[in-house]
Amino acid sequence: xxxxxxxxxxxxxxxxxxxxxxxxxxxxxxxxxxxxxxxxxxxxxxxxxxxxxxxxxxxxxxxxxxxxxxxxxxxxxxxxxxxxxxxxxxxxxxxxxxxxxxxxxxxxxxxxxxxxxxxxxxxxxxxxxxxxxxxxxxxxxxxxxxxxxxxxxxxxxxxxxxxxxxxxxxxxxxxxxxxxxxxxxxxxxxxxxxxxxxxxxxxxxxxxxxxxxxxxxxxxxxxxxxxxxxxxxx
Numbered sequence: 001x002x003x004x005x006x007x008x009x010x011x012x013x014x015x016x017x018x019x020x021x022x023x024x025x026x027x028x029x030x031x032x033x034x035x036x037x038x039x040x041x042x043x044x045x046x047x048x049x050x051x052x053x054x055x056x057x058x059x060x061x062x063x064x065x066x067x068x069x070x071x072x073x074x075x076x077x078x079x080x081x082x083x084x085x086x087x088x089x090x091x092x093x094x095x096x097x098x099x100x101x102x103x104x105x106x107x108x109x110x111x112x113x114x115x116x117x118x119x120x121x122x123x124x125x126x127x128x129x130x131x132x133x134x135x136x137x138x139x140x141x142x143x144x145x146x147x148x149x150x151x152x153x154x155x156x157x158x159x160x161x162x163x164x165x166x167x168x169x170x171x172x173x174x175x176x177x178x179x180x181x182x183x184x185x186x187x188x189x190x191x192x193x194x195x196x197x198x199x200x201x202x203x204x205x206x207x208x209x210x211x212x213x214x215x216x217x218x219x220x221x222x223x224x225x226x227x228x229x230x231x232x233x234x
Contacts, residue, residue: 006035045187046174054176055079057166066130066142071162073120073127074139074154078178080120082185082203085156085178091138093128106204114202186211 016030046054055075062068078088087104095103100116116124133140139154160178167176174180186199200211227233 009033009035044174044180045184046172046176046180048184048188050170050172050174051079051176051181051184053170054163054166054172057170058162061166061169064142069123069127069130070139070142070154071159073123074159075163075178075181076120076123077116078181079185080117081114082182082189082199083114084182084204085159088178089139089153089156089159092136093138094136096124096138104204110204110206112201112204 013030013033016026016028016033019026020030055072058068058071058075062071074088077083077091078085081102083102083104084106087106091102096116100118100121102114102116103111104114105111131140135151137151137153141152141154141158144152156178163177182203186203189199189202190196196208196211200208203211205211
């Protein structure tokens with residue numbers, strides 16, 4: 001996306017400046033590297049009731065009960081913790097303690113803790129009771145060539161595809177993905193009065209600006225805030 005492109009262009013610009021400062025003559029000047037124009041998209045977050053329907057939908061749509069439980073638990077954990085899908089896929093059993101606290105090593109090897117809700121913890125415990133194997137990975141495939149290898153993990157493509165299918169069958173109009181559950185986590189925490197700095201820590205963001213893009217996503221919240229605080233609404 002344009003934000004990623006601009007980050008790379010900024011790195012290139014800094015490198016060109018470094019070359020000049022060290023008496024090299026690059027073929028282009030730093031001033032010639034122009035950042036792309038970014039369009040600020042307004043993040044959409046599904047209604048809470050639709051997020052809950054999505055999370056619970058594998059029970060309805062999956063014929064295999066073990067698959068249904070595993071897929072539901074993956075979404076329960078995503079929405080309970082706000083973790084990235086890459087972090088979910090790479091989770092091992094030993095990263096979770098008995099209280100539901102999860103140790104995460106995220107982007108740039110940055111470490112943090114995230115926390116399960118009681119609801120998510122209950123479903124996770126139920127899922128783990130169905131696991132007769134000793135695989136360290138928390139979420140494993142039940143079918144496929146590598147399913148019994150002891151090293152296989154659920155792929156992010158599989159989970160994204162399943163979420164898309166569940167959303168379509170539920171006829172949820174707002175585009176909803178694994179990343180949308182992370183957006184929803186931040187948005188609904190903010191709507192309930194959570195401190196943005198605390199949300200930043202839970203999400204593992206370097207910058208509070210990034211977190212702000214998440215927590216300001218709700219038109220409903222903006223409307224309620226306007227009605228509550230505008231001086232002429234009182």
